[in-house]
Amino acid sequence: MNNKQLRKAFELYHQKLDQTIDQAEVEKVTLSEEAEQKNERLLERQKRFYYSLVNTAAKRVACTVAVLFLAVTVTTFSVEALREGLIHFVVELFDQGATVEMPGEPDPVKPRIPTYIPEGYRLASHTRNPQTDIRLYQGRDHKNFQFSQHPKGTNISVYTENTDYRTVTVAEQHEGILFENCGELFLIFNDGNYMYAVIGTLSEEDAMKIAASLFETR
């Protein structure tokens, strides 16, 4: 037996397998509108140039860590609307993304753990070093989110193509920015000591609750 014969045999096998399927019955099958939309969104996402880098939760974590360690000295310019008021973020906007930086001298991260985790999610992994603390939570139906904590002087690059961000207030005192892109929510905020990020497939309400739970006094 050689490989050519084996491949030919598989071709014949596929043909015969095909013959056993009732094509008329296949044509009658329909997908629900929800399923079609879900798959269409997937097809749209896979067109993005960065999809192969972020198509799994583990890769998203790796990308975030890589961005932090590859932090390039960029010339940041302040966006006036953000400088005014209580915002201490420096946000540089470029064509398809933004770099969010919290200026200052870095201190090693003393991890804070959110006490509110939405129902159905569980801690799947925890990556920690002096520069960052990242917790990945997984839920049902491929939903997941990560909570990360970063010291001053680091920056986070995010993709903001075709989306607008808005400012929010966490726990009635801490400023942040929030936006959605490609079905994922991004909430980045700081408490004056650290910068935090909640990123993933979860609702805005849950993201804000997770953020606020860091500052609950018991």
Next chain:
Amino acid sequence: MLLFYMSLADSPGEKTTVEQIYQQYKKLIKYIALSRLKNEPLAEEAVHEVMLAVIVHVKKLKDRPLEEIKGFLYLVTRNVCNDILRKELRRQTEDIDDLWQVPQSNGDPQDRVGELVILDCIAAMPAIYRDPLELTAYYGFTAKEAAKLLHISPVACRKRLERAREILRKQLEKGEEPHE
């Protein structure tokens, strides 16, 4: 940084292949999944899972005609359905080969050419051995890639490949024995 990411981008051709596969075969994938799972929402979940697998492995598929990719979709859909059933029922499930039995080739045994003999062996082989063999010998996956697709360890995949080839070799030797 953007340029760094863009240099790793997949080609537009691969993205088009994925769309073509979806539009052409979404009904077939759901039909196969429905036949096994007997549940509409689970079947639609299976369609989504199959498309995720297609996207991950599109590099192996993009140069093949769409017709050839059908076999890959049968294989992946079957395995996805088994995974879903295991998750839903929390028990080991039997493979779904029994749904579509590929008939063996006809003809005088003495006239059978090599491919038909191998075809019969493949059709009769349990799917746990046939799938790794099909992925590596026909679709060009490495054992490691096939293991990932089938959700088994690389060691298990290599063992199953060895077993598949051993089964083939023994069947072929039987087929070559003089007939009375």
